[in-house]
Amino acid sequence: MNIKELKEQGFRIDQNILLNQFTYTKTGGPAEFLAFPKNITQIEQLLQIASDKKLPITIIGNASNLIIREGGIKGLVLILTEMKEIEVKGNRITAQAGAKIIETSETAYKHSLGGLEFAAGIPGSVGGAVFMNAGAYGGEIKDVLKTVTVLTRQGELKTYQNTDLHFSYRHSLLQDNDDIVLEATFELQRDVATNIRAMMDDFNERRASKQPLEYPSCGSVFKRPEGHFTGPLIIEAGLQGKIIGGAQISTKHAGFIVNINHATATDYLELIELVQKTIWKKNQIKLVPEVRIIGDEAK
Template structure:
């Protein structure tokens, strides 16, 4: 018997066979069998427990900014957390729900004269995604500011993990290994000068806008930094800027980005990624590994 999740959970916003291209920053991606937008932890727990009990595949998505969903879509249940976006401040700690935009958290910190999150002023992901990936930019990383995160295990159990238990590494956290859902995170910051905080955020955002193709759909930085190299420089030196497959193109503004220039598909993105990886390996003997998360059916 096929379960209709819309009937099963009438109080939760759920869509069936919903194209994920409506939600990803690349504007690509096939349909989710079921797509849910829980508004609170209780609703997340209902969905996660149900998927676990039914042995239904479960995928968690935040802002879908550093993500490629394949054109075949995603089987089972997909949860998008962006309806959970509360941000609160207590002394020098900022607590944010998983679906809150990382950029919004930096603004709240700035408005309370709290320093430490300036590096994230332009990171387009969610808090959950930032913890999951240990998002970073301009020398800062999420691991330097997160004191703890509340997570939900695949069986619906809720627990807190401190910074050490989150086992942060380069674009890594323990959440990637245990199939957990990030529910919220605490950012431990310091009192600072609001004008100085604002100036630094403005400077980093100006630098980002000058270097990155923010005017076109993209999944952000595509490749991890190879040891001893910079991915963007290798791609540039390989003469790959402007390389196009279908509607996806290696950005002419920043070689580390792949942009959607003309109704590109996820397959177009993957074709560009594979061509870049092969060319860089052939020319320089360096293996480029993707930073972007690639999920879904072929």
């Protein structure tokens, strides 16, 4: 891959860049090639180059619910945060994949559109939110998504309707087929702006009071097991406050692992494994990570 030539063509692309500067955990090894495409055309060109060079491709959004192992990621990593336009037409908002879901929620408020209040404090991108059916405080992306436009790994543009995506708790079809989210359209309802603002502020106040926002983290680490809540299970197992390396099970919210002292991805993964083994031994409950874990093991 000719980095110099691609830069001259207007691509933002580099080689052997540490990904810890982009992840919310502040951990992660290097990307062999890292690009920030500005539009669909650039994504299509990069996919073709990667295919010609037989390079694997990894897509990253806002890297908020993500752990990248210390060995980094081989091939081409695309971070879509340059694609962040948000457009409002009537009661619909169309946001590009790299737009922050928080900013999309704020745009809805400014246009007196209700339905995205639950997303007012979710730090992910629109693409990531659709990919994992993000949710909070009783709301989920599936409740408001109308359509999503994707690019398949073969370079085909497709549009999915909500029902095509087989949404379930923290899951969508996109996790199974590897399509690349380009933009999503949300269908919302007219509401009084002050009501929308009040709900958003309430959710954010609750989030700030309960979650360890003062430390780097990957957000909620585990999916909620049916019939249980993860935090209380971890507290009852005596693991709250447990430290491995620079990572700690948060003393504020046991469902979070925070980076308190230059933690590595390995520290995070060892804590995750400890929690899983302990809860299984104590309660016979299998905790499944909500956080996406990618990349190679450290050498």
